């Protein structure tokens with residue numbers, strides 16, 4: 001029997017309610033890589049399905065890249081736990097060699113292509129939402145990577161509407177990565193490692209920015225264990241008029257913090 005911690009199921013329930021992620025009648029396609037995050041996600045949704053006062057459907061979908069990946073064990077895992085599952089086989093790996101844009105990281109190329117297959121499968125099969133297993137550490141890392149290396153301030157919202165009309169939801173967005181790792185470990189579920197990005201098989205630009213940012217946040221958290229609490233609060237407390245965007249400036253600042 002799979003044990004989902006109270007903490008995770010409470011966080012998922014709360015996030016779901018606060019952002020109206022899943023509602024009555026929703027059909028949710030879940031991106032299931034077999035990593036610890038999306039493995040937790042399918043079990044968290046299974047649990048939500050059993051306790052929520054409304055009905056919704058979901059199916060786990062695994063996209064393969066055409067690299068001869070062995071994913072039958074993921075189908076077996078879902079079958080064992082009564083979760084619908086489908087494998088979508090693609091040739092992304094072959095395409096990557098030909099089509100990758102200069103200076104774009106291979107991991108982001110794979111991620112974009114994979115997302116495309118998840119979207120088209122959802123649309124073809126009448127799903128209205130796509131759920132992904134991103135968590136709070138992902139949101140913060142992504143924010144700081146963009147901040148430090150890409151000159152933009154952006155992160156990962158709990159929900160957004162894609163151009164094709166699908167809603168993309170992230171029910172684990174307030175869970176810490178270590179909680180998801182603990183879930184997989186304590187249930188002795190064999191998961192695909194985080195280094196599974198197929199881009200790492202090419203001798204090209206590695207995800208240096210992510211590794212550096214992860215390391216930095218871990219160091220900062222050692223000194224200040226509350227740092228993620230503060231960062232999460234900050235994401236709900238954005239004061240646009242204190243930045244440099246001309247259109248957002250108030251012009252009159254009653255308390256000049258820097259004075």
Ligand SMILES: Nc1ncnc2c1ncn2[C@@H]1O[C@H](COP(=O)(O)OP(=O)(O)OP(=O)(O)O)[C@@H](O)[C@H]1O
Nearest residue numbers: 031032033035036037038061062063132133134194
């Ligand atoms: N091969 C795949 N097939 C289907 N969905 C995927 C696949 N790879 C990733 N996803 C989805 O995209 C999300 C983000 O992918 P990313 O590679 O950044 O995840 P990760 O942090 O390694 O997560 P996970 O532990 O779930 O693999 C995953 O949590 C999952 O929902």
